[in-house]
Amino acid sequence: MAARSDIPGPQQRGGLLTGLIIPLTRQLRQITYLQAIQETFCLLMPFIILLTLLQMLGWLVLNPAGPLLGEDGLGLGSLLTGGLHGQTYRESAFFLNSARLRDYLDITNVLFSLLFALVLSMKLARLWQGQETMSMLCTASAYLFFITAISPNVHELNHYFMGRGFFLALLMATCSTWLFCHLARIQYLELPLVRSLPLSMNTSTKLFLPLVITLLASLLAVLGWIDLEHSVLSLPTLLAAQLNGNLPQTPAAAILYELTRRFLWWLGLNGSSFTFFWQEAFYAPAQLANEVAAGKYIFTTEFFDANSISLLGLAISIWVFASRQRLRTLSACCFPTLLLSINEPFLFALPIVLNPMFLIPYLLAPVLNVYIGYLAINWGIVPLFRYTVESAAPVFLQGWLATGDVMGAVLQLVWLSLDIVIYTPFVIIFNLLTQEEDLREEATPHEA
Incomplete structure (x- = not known):
């Protein structure tokens, strides 16, 4: 688990932090399931x-x-x-x-999803006092069922897992591990030991029935999920059918979407994966319409990908204004990954995740970015985001290529400048609130 920055006690603060954010954070940090995901x-x-x-x-x-x-x-x-x-x-x-x-x-999204599911399954099995290796094998089997049912085409698989990967990893690891761990504790499902068998084989053989039930349940769940995804009952299809297509293009809906994504990330959950169904129902079709049918949509998948620049503003603000050398070093180390649109190291190392001090600016910065981007495109200053760009594209290049104009990169630069302004007061306040901790760190001799 990444080291957390020290959070001052509530007696040093007042208002929203003391009344809501800090108590909420303390309660969330006690949830062992969230701890397993963060680890x-x-x-x-x-x-x-x-x-x-x-x-x-x-x-x-x-x-x-x-x-x-x-x-x-x-x-x-x-x-x-x-x-x-x-x-x-x-x-x-x-x-x-x-x-x-x-x-x-092109298999990177599938591979990461599988690795995340396996490691999370191990963590959850340890949490629920189950057999770790067998739990991981149950999760791996569920994944093989799922991959086989989706498509044999690597490109289609990678595209499918691109948005859903974390959500599917969380779902399969949690359900298969929970089911197996609880079934394994039911005594009448255990097969009798055979003295002539080696101990390791006896250990696995007595869990035969829980394994069978878990794998059958996983197979049925996968088949049900695939049928649901291809039916009119799938969540993106229902959203697109029930809601007015113009609603997601309003600034209020776009801001709410971005707030939801960022808050989920603050909890330690992949917000992009949990909101992918809304994106697939509205913002992905808008992106496609802009690209192939001369659409006029402002809010698209590429617009929100470009807005992921906000954490780079915090990294710069910490590097310039933070009083702790450790935080400045951390910011400098994460700077290259942030330039390459890889935000996870900074999110979990600073950490942003479940850090009450940075929750407000972490939510405020992208919200203002969304509105300023809306105004810039609506007034014709910046072109529409017409072209699909790989999500791993470097900062500024992504804005340039997605709009087909250098003004896309200029918009990202404006966003970055605004984000630095938003984060800087909170970094300075954090310095003031942690002066005693800074003095203790300076007085404590560092070990080699």
Whole structure:
């Protein structure tokens, strides 16, 4: 678990912090289930960074139709193939081999979801006093059922897990582990021991019936989920059918969507995954309409991806104004990942997660960004976000490519400047509230 910054006692504060945020935070920190999720994120942080970098490598460098190699980008692919263009370039061995290499890296979303589910299953089995290895195997089996039922196509699988990955990992790990751990404690489901068998085999054999029930339940749940996803009862379909399509394009709805995403992240949950159904019902179709049908939608998936820049403002503010050397060092270390739109290290290392001091600016900054972005696009200062860009695209490049205009990057720069202004007073207040802790840290000799 990442180290948490020291939080002053409530006697030092007043108002909203003392009356609501701090008591809420203390209660949430006692929830062991949330602790298990946070520990899983922290344990998998190197994998998150590595898989995101591989995803960006596949999109930026290996994609034969991408911004570097593609003819609509810098056109390096045509240069490397001796001047091939159009259909001839797309049929070249270079194009096909580059596309194949990118497909190899196109499994990153599925892989991260699987790793998260396995580690979380281990943590939950320990929490619920179950057998860790068998619980992980139950979760892995559920995943194999699910992947087989979705699609054999790697690209389709990766696209499906791109938004739902964390939600599915949480769902499968929690349900399969909970069911197995509780069934394993029912004595009449245990098979009798056979003295001639090795101890390790007896241990697993006596859990045969709980395993059978868990795997059958997982298989039925997967089949039910797939049927639901492809029916009119799926949540995105119901939302799109029941709500006016113009409602999500109002600033109020967009701000509420962004508030929900960020608050879930503050809880230590992947807010983008939990709100993916709303995004799929409204903002993904708006993005597609802008790209292929000359749509006029302001709020799209790329708009909200561009708005993920807000944490970079906090990192800069801490690096400049924080009194603690540890926080400044942490900010500097996370700065490269934030530039590459990888926010998880900063979220869990500072931490932002369940930190009452930074909740208000963490919610306020993206909300103001949404409204300023709305005004800038509505007044014609910034073009619409028309083009789909890989979510792992670096900051500023993402805004530029998604709008097709340098003003997209300028909008992100304006957002960043505003975020620094919003976060700075809270960083300074944090310095004042933790002066005693700073003095104790300076007085305590550091161990080598």
